[in-house]
Amino acid sequence: VFFLTSIRLSSLMVASALLILAFFYDIFWVFLSSAFFGKNVMVTVATGLDVPIKILVPLVLSSGAAGEMQFTLIGLGDIVLPGLLLCFALRFDAAKGADQTRSYFACCMAGYCVGLTICEIVVGSFHLAQPAMIYLVPGTLVPFAVLASMRGELQEAWDGLKSDTHAPIPDV
Numbered sequence: 001v002f003f004l005t006s007i008r009l010s011s012l013m014v015a016s017a018l019l020i021l022a023f024f025y026d027i028f029w030v031f032l033s034s035a036f037f038g039k040n041v042m043v044t045v046a047t048g049l050d051v052p053i054k055i056l057v058p059l060v061l062s063s064g065a066a067g068e069m070q071f072t073l074i075g076l077g078d079i080v081l082p083g084l085l086l087c088f089a090l091r092f093d094a095a096k097g098a099d100q101t102r103s104y105f106a107c108c109m110a111g112y113c114v115g116l117t118i119c120e121i122v123v124g125s126f127h128l129a130q131p132a133m134i135y136l137v138p139g140t141l142v143p144f145a146v147l148a149s150m151r152g153e154l155q156e157a158w159d160g161l162k163s164d165t166h167a168p169i170p171d172v
Helices: 002-006 012-037 041-046 076-096 105-128 133-151 152-160
Strands: 056-064 069-077
Touching: 002 076, 012 041, 012 076, 012 133, 012 152, 056 076, 056 105, 069 076, 069 105, 076 105, 076 133, 105 133, 133 152
Parallel strands: none
Antiparallel strands: 056 069
């Protein structure tokens, strides 16, 4: 929470650059790192470390031997990086005076939930490591961009909030 209130993305352009880079970063370390290092580095690090940068999420669609509950990992970056876009969406909504039910924040949050759900379904069904950013980046950026385009505010969101340097994040 401290990170999300301290670091602020200034525009949709910055959010897009950050999330697209994280998207390709995750793809490389999950799918391509074994070709360079002999094993999947992301899976090795995520399963080998017991540190507070990962969250264990129970897999609803899958059970292990003798009915044991299985878990998947969500990295802190899978929460924080899309969270930066959600914080920008919240501030953009406040600047526009948007209704909370039809806001950029609500649209992005719904996209995040759908993306995370799809990721969990794929992991639970196929038992393969999946970079969550494959689902979370399109799930948050696309709804924001589509809504902004439909409202004629895409360029304004892309350019960002100019007078937002010290404005508090509104309460939800």
